[in-house]
Amino acid sequence: MALRVVLLGATGVFGSRIASRLAGDARFALVFAGRHQASLEALREKLGDASVDVAELDVNHASLPDRLARLQPQLIIHTAGPFQGQDYxxxxxxxxxxxxxxxxxDGRVFVTGIERLQRRAKEAGRLVVAGASTVPALSSAVVDALRPRFRTLHSIEHAINPGxxxxxxxxxxxxxxxxxxxxIRIWRAGRWNHAFGWMSGKPQVFPFGRRRVGVCEIPDLDLFPARYPEV
Ligand SMILES: NC(=O)c1ccc[n+]([C@@H]2O[C@H](COP(=O)([O-])OP(=O)(O)OC[C@H]3O[C@@H](n4cnc5c(N)ncnc54)[C@H](OP(=O)(O)O)[C@@H]3O)[C@@H](O)[C@H]2O)c1
Known part of the structure; x- marks a missing residue:
């Protein structure tokens, strides 16, 4: 039996990348969801998978729980950001x-706050995961992978350059x-300090060249001090 997956925000930049990876794979029964039927149908056509269902729905509409339930999903992948300011x-x-x-x-408050659903999710036997993207999922995976190379971690700095x-x-x-x-609250020199979004800019050397980076409000700023307490 194929896993029934509802991809919310399927036509977006990231949603459509996920859509293209899942379409045509018999392990998944896909539903592309978003606010505009025509663009969902166009995506289905572009990906050439006629078995994909499309569903017009708005996450901000009161009918959301009913409409999602009618789709009978086994997994919902939510990419319809921005998540900053969204509830659960x-x-x-x-x-x-x-x-x-x-x-x-990637919303700091959103990702750290999802914890409050864990008890209900566990009782219902469901998995609830927030932040399964560059930050904090890949960023923490990189730190975890590098961690054994160091006796102690004094500081972690990470920057992303999307090109x-x-x-x-x-x-x-x-x-x-x-x-x-x-x-923006940042753990620095052993205590909480403040920086300002996109400020404190500095040049950063990447393997492909020098780029200017600035401070971003991401979940890692809360999660890393908790996960790597020696820092
Ligand atoms: N954690 C990370 O490292 C990380 C990395 C990449 C991206 N992200 C986050 O992922 C999110 C998606 O980024 P993106 O670049 O793909 O954005 P995008 O291209 O603007 O896509 C947003 C998608 O959501 C749909 N949508 C918007 N409002 C909706 C609503 N009210 N109800 C239902 N669907 C709605 C849009 O389609 P319609 O307008 O047709 O409804 C579109 O398909 C962003 O919030 C971004 O910050 C996080």
């Missing part, structure tokens, strides 16, 4: 309709500009 209605609807849930959230040629989704741009100039 999608994850809660997943638990209610006995589906697992995974999202790409100027990569497409930009509205939700990603809204996410990363939302904290521009705003105060």
């Amino acid at each position: 209605r999608v994850a809660e609807a997943c638990i209610a309709c006995a589906s697992d849930y995974i999202d790409l959230a 100027n040629q990569t497409p930009r989704g509205d939700a990603t741009v809204a996410s990363i500009l939302g904290y521009c100039g705003r105060p």
Whole structure:
């Protein structure tokens, strides 16, 4: 039996990458979901998988729990950001309709706060995962992988350079500009300090050249001090 997967935000930059990896794979019965039927159908056509269902739905609409339940998902992949300022209605609807849930959230408060659903998810036998993307999932995986090379960790600094040629989704741009100039709590020199979004810029050497980086409000800022307490 194929796993029934609802991909929320399927037409977005990241949603469509996931869609293209899952389409045509017999292990998955896919539903592309988002606010615009025509663009969902166009994506299905482009990927050439006529077995994909499409569902028009808005995460902000009161009918969301009912509409998701009617799709009978076993897994919902939520990519419809920005997650900053979102509540947990999608994850809660997943638990209610006995589906697992995974999202790409990069919102600091959103990702750290998902913990509060864990008890309900566990009782329902469901998996609820937030932040399954570059941060904090890949970033912490990199630190974990490098960790054995060091006797102690004194500090962790990580920077991402997405490249100027990569497409930009509205939700990603809204996410990363939302904290521009705003105060950001950072664990530095053994105590909590403040920096400001996209400020404290400095040049960073990457394998492909020198780029300017700035401070971002991401879940790692809370999760790393807890996960790597010696830092
Ligand atoms: N954690 C990380 O490291 C990381 C990495 C990459 C991306 N992200 C996050 O992933 C999210 C997606 O990024 P993206 O660049 O793919 O954004 P995007 O291209 O703007 O895609 C957003 C998708 O969500 C849909 N959508 C928007 N509002 C909706 C609503 N109210 N109800 C249902 N669907 C809705 C959009 O389709 P319609 O407008 O047609 O509904 C679109 O398909 C962003 O929040 C970004 O910050 C996180």
